[in-house]
Amino acid sequence: MKNQRIIQIFRNSLTIFIIGFAFQVYSQPIFTDNVTDSVSITYPTVGASNPNFVYLSPTSLTFKWTSGNGTGRIVLASLDSTINVWPADKATYTANSSYGSGSSIGSAKVLYSGNADSVTVTNLNSNAKYYFWVIEYTTVSTYNYFDTQYFLKTATYTSLPDLDGDNVPDIDDVFPSDPLRAFVTTYPAVGFGTLLFEDLWPGIGDYDFNDLVVDYNYSVVSNGDNNVVEADYTFVTRAIGGDLHNAFAFQLDGVQSDKITTVTGTKTTGVTWTTFNANGTEFDQPNHANIIVFKDAYDLLPTSGGYWFVNVDPNAPDVGTDTTKIHLTFIDNGTAPSGGTVSTAIMDAAAFNPYIIVNQQRGKEIHLANKIPSDKANLGFFGTVNDNSIPGIGRYYKSYNNLPWALDINTSIPYTKEKVDFLQAYLNFSIWAQSNGLTNPDWYIDMPGNRNTSKLIIR
Amino acid sequence: MNMIRFFIVIGIALILMVGACKRTSIERNGEIKPQQSFGGLKTSDKFNWNTNSELMIQFEGNQTDPRIAALKILDDNGHIYYQKLQKAKESFIAKVIIPSHIQNLRWSYAGKFEKFNPKTGKIVVNLQP
Numbered sequence: 001m002k003n004q005r006i007i008q009i010f011r012n013s014l015t016i017f018i019i020g021f022a023f024q025v026y027s028q029p030i031f032t033d034n035v036t037d038s039v040s041i042t043y044p045t046v047g048a049s050n051p052n053f054v055y056l057s058p059t060s061l062t063f064k065w066t067s068g069n070g071t072g073r074i075v076l077a078s079l080d081s082t083i084n085v086w087p088a089d090k091a092t093y094t095a096n097s098s099y100g101s102g103s104s105i106g107s108a109k110v111l112y113s114g115n116a117d118s119v120t121v122t123n124l125n126s127n128a129k130y131y132f133w134v135i136e137y138t139t140v141s142t143y144n145y146f147d148t149q150y151f152l153k154t155a156t157y158t159s160l161p162d163l164d165g166d167n168v169p170d171i172d173d174v175f176p177s178d179p180l181r182a183f184v185t186t187y188p189a190v191g192f193g194t195l196l197f198e199d200l201w202p203g204i205g206d207y208d209f210n211d212l213v214v215d216y217n218y219s220v221v222s223n224g225d226n227n228v229v230e231a232d233y234t235f236v237t238r239a240i241g242g243d244l245h246n247a248f249a250f251q252l253d254g255v256q257s258d259k260i261t262t263v264t265g266t267k268t269t270g271v272t273w274t275t276f277n278a279n280g281t282e283f284d285q286p287n288h289a290n291i292i293v294f295k296d297a298y299d300l301l302p303t304s305g306g307y308w309f310v311n312v313d314p315n316a317p318d319v320g321t322d323t324t325k326i327h328l329t330f331i332d333n334g335t336a337p338s339g340g341t342v343s344t345a346i347m348d349a350a351a352f353n354p355y356i357i358v359n360q361q362r363g364k365e366i367h368l369a370n371k372i373p374s375d376k377a378n379l380g381f382f383g384t385v386n387d388n389s390i391p392g393i394g395r396y397y398k399s400y401n402n403l404p405w406a407l408d409i410n411t412s413i414p415y416t417k418e419k420v421d422f423l424q425a426y427l428n429f430s431i432w433a434q435s436n437g438l439t440n441p442d443w444y445i446d447m448p449g450n451r452n453t454s455k456l457i458i459r
Numbered sequence: 460m461n462m463i464r465f466f467i468v469i470g471i472a473l474i475l476m477v478g479a480c481k482r483t484s485i486e487r488n489g490e491i492k493p494q495q496s497f498g499g500l501k502t503s504d505k506f507n508w509n510t511n512s513e514l515m516i517q518f519e520g521n522q523t524d525p526r527i528a529a530l531k532i533l534d535d536n537g538h539i540y541y542q543k544l545q546k547a548k549e550s551f552i553a554k555v556i557i558p559s560h561i562q563n564l565r566w567s568y569a570g571k572f573e574k575f576n577p578k579t580g581k582i583v584v585n586l587q588p
Contacts, residue, residue: 055525127570155523157523157526157547159525160527160528167527167544169527169528169529171528171570172542172544182544185539188558189534189538189558204498207497207498226543345543345553348555349511350554369507369508369509395504398504401498401500407508411558421496421497422497423496423500424496430500433500434502436502436503436506437559444510444560445560
């Protein structure tokens, strides 16, 4: 029986010795087909190398390589799994560069057979991993004899669909048909945060942290280059627990004014204590863009019912809240301003630097602890009364006891009633603070034991 | 007469003292200051009073992976805390600010995702299976 041969294969350097049923041993590579018809085969000794992919679409690519020294080569590909069956000598395989249409060899599909050095493959899955092999062969008498020792093995991923061509895959693109916009990142990620200010800096206040209470939320739209296109800020002024007519502003640390095209929505009509650039940012702020949100909190929330303050006494009329929406355009319809673009890596959450301008005295700013002042801040206040700011080491707006004048809570929380110490309302705050933030990091969340609601204004 | 003068002087002094006390307890048009317990807090110089914490992300690129996709940090409800377009073949390190109270987060990239505990302070994103 011709098929009942026992074949033993030995590899010795570059030579294969095949012993047919005639048990003849040859000194040169030999395949013995049968007793009467023996063929001498020299197997390839140099495999393909230097794989390279050119990605044409999420479902097609061109696979290139440097050929070895076979008379031809077969190219196989397999989705998500490595090859598990080897091509058989003398077998006939149908090649088709449309993945899945050619012959199967185990899990692999035959894409190409011939002597070229590239193949363009179609009908691939997007966002999928494919393994590729290039196996050299020697053709003798129309039969291919595959080299099992020298071959090229590689793998790649196909890309993801991108309708608008901004390099952002549609599954990630909030604006899949707008090449100028791709992502929207919102801070805080959920709802609003709350800013709480004490306004007697550099003196110590009463620590009810309600002299000005403003909720905030902002969304940054960015493009496929990870540059900021526009940003929308919403500020909800909720309470005024002091009699100073404070202004509210924010600085974008590291973002220069000339990187902003326009600012709209501010409530600064009638401001006499500062001036503005044509784009709406504050004038004479050379290092960081500053946006004056409103000039006087009392313009937004006037007193009512004969009370001194607004919304901090439960017996006083509820004046409601005021919402200020500010829009910043950075890249206008694809055109960057004179200062160039701003990376999202620069304008991250840390860049947001809100502050009040005490009684509209321009140089008197109160920022969050360790946030840098604007270029208009009067540095002469630092180190006076209770302030222990030391600009040289980056210490700002902290007292000698390391206490702040402002708090930023990453979710909207109720504020204290007038005259109520913050610690009486937020029962685990002191534990959090004195543990340097390690214990009770959720002190502000509405959970049992965190709040004394009788001390809070909850509306 | 001397007694009368004495009581007048004492009376004036008392009035002045009461007035002085009133000025120290009533500030800024009548905003009465409560006792300060907040003022007694003792914290480290390094404490920033921040309700957010920093998370370091290390993305390990894979030279053979041509994909470009958004790397995102999300919570269990799908709220996004960080995102950027990232080439799979390029490595990078970024600092992400997340709320301190968040317990569970996950990163996602091109359909792959992995949960992690943000308390570790650092995560390594590796796309290899």
